[in-house]
Amino acid sequence: MLWNFTKMHGAGNDFVVLDGVRQTIAMTPERARALADRHFGIGADQILLVEPATHPDADFRYRIFNADGGEVEHCGNGARCFARFVHEQGLSDRNPLRAQIMTGIIVLDESDDEQVTVDMGSTRFDPEALPFDASGLAWRTQQQDTLWALPYESASIQGSADISIVAISNPHAVMVVDNVDTAAVAQVGPLVESHARFPKRVNAGFMQVLDPHNIRLRVYERGAGETLACGTGACAAVAAGVRRGLLASPVRVQTRGGVLTIAFDGRQLRMTGPAESVFNGAIDIDKLVFSLALTR
DSSP: OEEEEEEEEETTEEEEEEEOSSSOOOOOHHHHHHHHOTTTSOOOSEEEEEEEOSSTTOSEEEEEEETTSOEESOOHHHHHHHHHHHHHTTSOOOSSEEEEETTEEEEEEEOTTSEEEEEEEEOBOSGGGTTOOOTTOOEEEETTEEEEEEEEEOSSOEEEEEEEEEEESEEEEEEEOSOTTTSOHHHHHHHHHTOTTOTTOOEEEEEEEEETTEEEEEEEETTTEEESOOHHHHHHHHHHHHHHTSOOSSEEEEOSSOEEEEEEOSSEEEEEEEOEEEEEEEEEHHHHHHHHHHHO
């Protein structure tokens, strides 16, 4: 079965985008993993699927599958690519667009300078929203935020991190570090991401504050590993930083793949950044899945 696709990226966070409006796409975890495979497939951090809306207030349904095949709630960089894809492919000329995601509806506006702004919706900071098991953990307040002392341990490293927890449809744990270049993202990231206190796992953010309007950020994403950029991770970092009294909106977020601008009013988040198409193609998905099965 041939699937037409577009390879896209938002600040280096890369995607395989599929039109499920004009072609039939029966996505499975195995197919998502095959598409995302960087050696045998197309290669991507996430797979994005555009489908007809099932909600009366939405223009389209927008679904996200991580490289490990799991479907997730939200992806900010992917949302910007979704908007660009819908317009480039002629699926709609509406602007702004209303997209149905797993947890509600988001609004996306593409500007003349090819930047896309996403109204990310409301944000929550209570443990139940992620969910996060905070029972028995030490904690302290920093202005409006609560910092939880999360212990982590592996055969090669152990320690504890003060984390801010942020739910933006999907869950985030944000840590402040002195320098993102030397932060132990590869070691600590997976320990936080799969920590037992996060039953649905979590995106682990490492934030370096440069000044109240500028930060650097690296994110170890749930089901994808470290990516060059994470839109919801940037939003979570800014929200945590504002609540801690370290940042003031708007904030310029420097990721390894590019720059995002985040505005936060204490509840609502708006993210602006690039979305780029790289190439179009077609792939025999069944042949790809079968070929990958032979290598395992």
